[in-house]
Amino acid sequence: MTDARKHTVDSGSDTASDGPDEAADRKVVEQEQAAIRDFVKGLSGDDIKSGNWFTKLAAHAMNTYTEKVDWKYFQDRYAGVPADAIVDQRIKMAARYAALEGGLSAGAYTAAVAATIGSLGGASPATVPAAVATVTVDVAFVTQLQLRLAYDVSVLYRVEIDVHDPDDLWKLIRVALTIKSGEAAGKTVSKAVPVLVRPLVKRFYSNSALAAGRALPVVGKHLLQRNVIKIGIPLVGVPLAVLMNRYTTLVAGRHARAVFRNEARVIEAAEGLSERSRHPQLMLWVAWLVIRADAKAKVSDDEALLMRHLVRLVRERHGVVDEQLAQVVDIDPDQVWKRVDAEPGDLSDVLDAAWRVATVDGDLTAREKAILAELGERCRQY
Numbered sequence: 001m002t003d004a005r006k007h008t009v010d011s012g013s014d015t016a017s018d019g020p021d022e023a024a025d026r027k028v029v030e031q032e033q034a035a036i037r038d039f040v041k042g043l044s045g046d047d048i049k050s051g052n053w054f055t056k057l058a059a060h061a062m063n064t065y066t067e068k069v070d071w072k073y074f075q076d077r078y079a080g081v082p083a084d085a086i087v088d089q090r091i092k093m094a095a096r097y098a099a100l101e102g103g104l105s106a107g108a109y110t111a112a113v114a115a116t117i118g119s120l121g122g123a124s125p126a127t128v129p130a131a132v133a134t135v136t137v138d139v140a141f142v143t144q145l146q147l148r149l150a151y152d153v154s155v156l157y158r159v160e161i162d163v164h165d166p167d168d169l170w171k172l173i174r175v176a177l178t179i180k181s182g183e184a185a186g187k188t189v190s191k192a193v194p195v196l197v198r199p200l201v202k203r204f205y206s207n208s209a210l211a212a213g214r215a216l217p218v219v220g221k222h223l224l225q226r227n228v229i230k231i232g233i234p235l236v237g238v239p240l241a242v243l244m245n246r247y248t249t250l251v252a253g254r255h256a257r258a259v260f261r262n263e264a265r266v267i268e269a270a271e272g273l274s275e276r277s278r279h280p281q282l283m284l285w286v287a288w289l290v291i292r293a294d295a296k297a298k299v300s301d302d303e304a305l306l307m308r309h310l311v312r313l314v315r316e317r318h319g320v321v322d323e324q325l326a327q328v329v330d331i332d333p334d335q336v337w338k339r340v341d342a343e344p345g346d347l348s349d350v351l352d353a354a355w356r357v358a359t360v361d362g363d364l365t366a367r368e369k370a371i372l373a374e375l376g377e378r379c380r381q382y
Helices: 003-011 022-041 043-051 054-063 071-077 082-107 115-119 130-156 168-175 185-191 194-204 211-215 218-232 238-278 280-291 301-318 333-341 349-361 365-380
Strands: none
Touching: 022 054, 022 082, 022 130, 043 054, 043 130, 054 130, 054 168, 071 130, 071 194, 082 130, 082 238, 115 168, 130 238, 168 218, 168 238, 211 301, 280 301, 280 333, 280 349, 280 365, 333 365, 349 365
């Protein structure tokens, strides 16, 4: 096996020119299954029931992996290739692996597995039922694949993720597993299943087959419910396992691409504004005034991200730290206009920054238009 092919076991990657090779892919999947199986052998029944398996898997999947996979790693392998092209290939390849693994695992599933999971206690690894181990291998394989895929996407778009930072790790988990807070698990799973299968899923959720999953933590419950469907519906186990593994991995990859590509877009905008700014401190005040144009409206995620990176970049590139702005609760437009009027010379960079900030999260609002018009008049006085 070549080094490039070996790498796909760890990262879910492939070169842009490689085509599907089912025999080689199957070998890679079988090797990775064996590694995951060794990991699962170290789990107890209590680990699976309590959800501790997921915490252990996150460390197992990401700690050593992130030490070797960084921007330089991809530069060495994909020199000159745009990030969008690489990401697309990696998503397709990960989906192939997930589908292959689903077919290999599904043959061992039985409809009794869900109930078996609920009956486990603090059993030793040796006493974990084989059926439960099979389920866990499948779930762990796909989960690891999706976590690493999301991480790769973040690296390719130059969005820093520190898996040792709890906030960053939780962000990666949410992106990789498309978890939305407050969303019912059944609703989430239904969205991830093709339309033709949804009636079966709805009926399956109407009975008590998933009662055991209620004891699991949020992430463990989400993963159990998403995966137990494909093993609990009689007669469609193998085809549905293949379909769901592939489909959920495509969804995860596309979601990661949307999230991290958008974040990269916002960071790129902040970098450009900081680099071009001749009035960095004033730019920050004007930017925050535009963002808080409607004091009653919630600051959007894109606006908050842009402001955070603007403050960081102005500090790093211009040495400006404005403690007064940091303490502002309700920004006073008159105070900002006084700062604008007190600044001599060409203020076109400030006006340009204001427009970029106003449009970072979509179309202009009436209040944003009013502030931009006022700023434009004041900037043209010079």
